[in-house]
Structures are given as C-alpha cells and as structure tokens.
Amino acid sequence: DAGVTQSPTHLIKTRGQQVTLRCSPKSGHDTVSWYQQALGQGPQFIFQYYEEEERQRGNFPDRFSGHQFPNYSSELNVNALLLGDSALYLCASSYRQGTSTDTQYFGPGTRLTVL
Amino acid sequence: AQKVTQAQTEISVVEKEDVTLDCVYETRDTTYYLFWYKQPPSGELVFLIRRNSFDEQNEISGRYSWNFQKSTSSFNFTITASQVVDSAVYFCALSAYNTDKLIFGTGTRLQVFP
Numbered sequence: 001d002a003g004v005t006q007s008p009t010h011l012i013k014t015r016g017q018q019v020t021l022r023c024s025p026k027s028g029h030d031t032v033s034w035y036q037q038a039l040g041q042g043p044q045f046i047f048q049y050y051e052e053e054e055r056q057r058g059n060f061p062d063r064f065s066g067h068q069f070p071n072y073s074s075e076l077n078v079n080a081l082l083l084g085d086s087a088l089y090l091c092a093s094s095y096r097q098g099t100s101t102d103t104q105y106f107g108p109g110t111r112l113t114v115l
Numbered sequence: 116a117q118k119v120t121q122a123q124t125e126i127s128v129v130e131k132e133d134v135t136l137d138c139v140y141e142t143r144d145t146t147y148y149l150f151w152y153k154q155p156p157s158g159e160l161v162f163l164i165r166r167n168s169f170d171e172q173n174e175i176s177g178r179y180s181w182n183f184q185k186s187t188s189s190f191n192f193t194i195t196a197s198q199v200v201d202s203a204v205y206f207c208a209l210s211a212y213n214t215d216k217l218i219f220g221t222g223t224r225l226q227v228f229p
Binding site (some may be wrong): 035 | 119150152157158159160161162165206208214215216217218219220221222
C-alpha cells in the first residue's frame with residue numbers, strides 16, 4: 001500500500017521564478033492538504049483540496065495556488081518566489097467523512113531553496 | 116483563536132530513560148481533535164495518535180502513552196524506556212471539528228543517546 005508521494009525531493013530556484021510541486025495521495029484517500037514548514041518551525045497550513053476544489057485556505061498570499069486532478073493527485077504552485085518561501089513543503093492526504101476528514105497522513109516533503 | 120504550545124524546545128536523555136513531552140493547547144471549540152506526529156531526520160511526519168475532545172481516556176501503545184487532561188488543556192506524550200530510534204522532532208497538533216486545518220506547535224527535539 002503506497003503512502004503519500006511527493007516530487008521533486010529537492011528544488012533550487014531563484015527569486016521571481018515560479019515553481020510547481022506535486023503530490024500523490026495515499027491509496028483510498030480523496031483529500032489533499034498542503035503545509036509549509038520553515039526551518040525550526042511547525043508546519044503551517046496552506047490550503048486543502050477536495051473534489052478538485054480549494055475547500056479551506058490558511059493565511060498565505062495569492063502567489064500560492066493549487067490544483068487537484070480527477071485521480072486526486074495535487075499540485076502546489078508558487079509564483080514570484082521570495083527568499084522567505086524557502087521551506088519544506090509537505091503534502092498530506094486523508095479521506096473525507098461528512099464535513100471533516102479522517103487523520104492526515106504526510107508525504108516526505110519537497111525542500112525548496114530560493115536563492 | 117487556536118494555539119498549541121510545546122514549551123520544551125529540546126530534550127536529551129540516555130537510552131532506557133523515560134521521557135515526557137508536554138503539549139498545552141488553546142481553543143474555544145467544544146469539539147476538537149488532538150494529534151501527535153513524529154518527524155525523523157528524513158522529514159516525513161509520521162502519525163502517532165489522534166484523540167477527540169470527548170475521549171479523555173489515557174492511551175498506551177507499546178512504549179508510548181498519552182495523558183489527555185481537558186481541565187489543564189494538556190495532551191502530554193510519554194515514551195517509556197527510550198531508544199536511540201526515538202530520536203526525532205515531535206509535534207503536537209490541534210484541529211477543530213469542522214475544519215481539517217491542523218495547528219501545530221513548534222515541536223520538541225528529542226535526542227536519545229546510547
């Protein structure tokens with residue numbers, strides 16, 4: 001049973017560039033959430049996708065956008081990269097039950113470095 | 116507003132010692148969920164436990180145990196007879212019933228020395 005997978009593992013970009021990160025959920029899961037984890041901090045919620053729509057959003061600017069595909073996989077896009085966007089980006093998947101979902105299971109993350 | 120506080124930044128113990136990681140939370144919701152995750156050096160967050168606000172029973176799973184006390188808004192995690200493989204950063208997290216947004220604490224780095 002494959003867990004949550006993310007690609008790429010590492011990424012180096014320069015300020016102003018755009019980046020796309022990818023996530024495949026755990027088998028049987030239909031909901032994907034994205035988190036940003038700065039060095040030495042706890043993860044911060046970016047947004048969540050269910051049924052190909054953004055359902056919840058944290059306190060992140062519009063430069064952060066996403067997409068969910070019919071197979072439940074998801075992308076996180078960040079435009080006009082800033083040095084402060086350097087972080088570990090974690091994807092979590094879960095199964096939706098009623099108005100809330102079951103436990104979120106995390107992938108290994110993508111480490112983004114912005115120079 | 117919701118908040119999770121993990122006051123212990125770093126804890127160092129010698130193998131076979133017992134260690135307790137503290138977690139204090141703030142929420143105005145009557146229904147909520149509490150979690151503990153483990154983050155080894157590889158970076159992946161590993162789920163350990165989920166409890167809902169109506170279940171204050173303590174739980175034991177092998178060497179791990181959790182003490183949930185609503186009266187003090189605490190959800191502490193104890194590792195008995197620690198092992199080197201327990202070395203990691205441990206995060207406590209909170210979510211309200213009608214949202215999946217996890218609010219994490221800043222984590223506690225546990226180092227277990229042989």
